[in-house]
Amino acid sequence: MSLIRGLVLRSTGSWYEVRDSRDGHIWQCRLKGKFKALGLKVTNPIAVGDYVNFEVENEGENFGIIHEIVPRENYVIRRSVHKTAHAHLIAANVDQAILICTLVFPRTSLGFIDRFLVAIESFRIPGVLVFNKQDLLNDEMKDFQAELMELYTGLGYRCLTTTAVAELGLDDFKTLLKGKVSLLSGHSGVGKSTLVNAIAPDLDIKTQEVSTFANKGVHTTTFAEMFELEKDTFIIDSPGIKELGLADMEKEEISHYFPEMRDLLNQCRFNNCQHINEPGCAVKDAVSEGKIAMSRFESYLSIMAGDDNRK
Numbered sequence: 001m002s003l004i005r006g007l008v009l010r011s012t013g014s015w016y017e018v019r020d021s022r023d024g025h026i027w028q029c030r031l032k033g034k035f036k037a038l039g040l041k042v043t044n045p046i047a048v049g050d051y052v053n054f055e056v057e058n059e060g061e062n063f064g065i066i067h068e069i070v071p072r073e074n075y076v077i078r079r080s081v082h083k084t085a086h087a088h089l090i091a092a093n094v095d096q097a098i099l100i101c102t103l104v105f106p107r108t109s110l111g112f113i114d115r116f117l118v119a120i121e122s123f124r125i126p127g128v129l130v131f132n133k134q135d136l137l138n139d140e141m142k143d144f145q146a147e148l149m150e151l152y153t154g155l156g157y158r159c160l161t162t163t164a165v166a167e168l169g170l171d172d173f174k175t176l177l178k179g180k181v182s183l184l185s186g187h188s189g190v191g192k193s194t195l196v197n198a199i200a201p202d203l204d205i206k207t208q209e210v211s212t213f214a215n216k217g218v219h220t221t222t223f224a225e226m227f228e229l230e231k232d233t234f235i236i237d238s239p240g241i242k243e244l245g246l247a248d249m250e251k252e253e254i255s256h257y258f259p260e261m262r263d264l265l266n267q268c269r270f271n272n273c274q275h276i277n278e279p280g281c282a283v284k285d286a287v288s289e290g291k292i293a294m295s296r297f298e299s300y301l302s303i304m305a306g307d308d309n310r311k
């Protein structure tokens with residue numbers, strides 16, 4: 001029996017919409033009875049962005065049966081708040097994670113940006129910040145934004161500016177996406193839909209809420225969806241930052257997801273230093289010397305303190 005390679009664009013938990021890698025044809029697939037997951041402890045074995053090998057079940061009706069998953073480059077999960085419970089797989093094989101931000105209407109806080117970046121660092125996915133609504137910034141805000149862009153570019157995150165409503169910066173945004181699988185995130189109201197609609201008017205990227213019944217009561221599970229903007233260019237509309245939760249992250253891990261702290265970590269006096277108030281802390285020294293931005297250190301402290309990560 002010959003298997004066909006395909007890309008999972010959408011899933012409801014029991015059905016998978018799979019794009020035939022040969023011709024882009026869409027198949028409705030279900031899992032083979034004895035399907036073997038990839039060993040991750042997750043509630044759903046397959047997510048959007050997964051490549052699978054499937055068998056044609058019914059050519060005329062476009063039904064297929066998924067036999068196996070192709071090993072993943074990376075994946076994004078929503079960790080469970082309860083350590084014993086399984087995590088939810090959001091997406092796989094993501095080339096970059098883009099946060100759409102705005103400094104006004106609504107203002108994306110620095111804490112929120114940093115939480116996003118910490119989450120994607122933990123998944124080892126490159127991060128990009130797109131600052132939208134340039135038309136609404138006064139000079140003071142523009143200066144502030146320039147400082148932020150310098151800060152984040154210096155940390156290795158690409159930064160772009162756009163004005164979706166006036167179609168400014170859209171070429172850069174398109175170039176950013178071209179040939180890649182991008183996860184798009186951002187607070188409601190930052191202009192995510194406006195941006196995507198401006199570059200791909202035929203799409204309708206409304207996030208889909210799907211309710212599923214689990215053993216004990218009702219759960220609302222949000223599944224991400226993948227869209228093909230043009231050949232080989234895909235976006236995943238991710239349900240939001242809370243999906244990239246830091247809930248179950250170990251405290252010792254967090255500093256490793258701050259690129260500016262990483263190289264200093266073995267220079268602290270105590271090897272279990274939490275970089276909060278220990279003497280001889282290389283991270284705190286770097287903060288006092290201005291080598292680490294105060295806003296980043298504040299985000300670090302707030303994540304360490306377990307503050308709500310949804311704001």
Ligand SMILES: Nc1nc2c(ncn2[C@@H]2O[C@H](COP(=O)(O)OP(=O)(O)OP(=O)(O)O)[C@@H](O)[C@H]2O)c(=O)[nH]1
Pocket residue numbers: 132133134135136162163164165166186187188189190191192193194195
């Ligand atoms: N002034 C200005 N307004 C913008 C810009 N981009 C989007 N908007 C407006 O901001 C509002 C929210 O935009 P949406 O595209 O719906 O935002 P969203 O991020 O998709 O939000 P959800 O649909 O809730 O997820 C709309 O009224 C847009 O017209 C921009 O660059 N400048």
Ligand SMILES: [Zn+2]
Pocket residue numbers: 268269273274275276278280281282283284
């Ligand atoms: Zn330290």
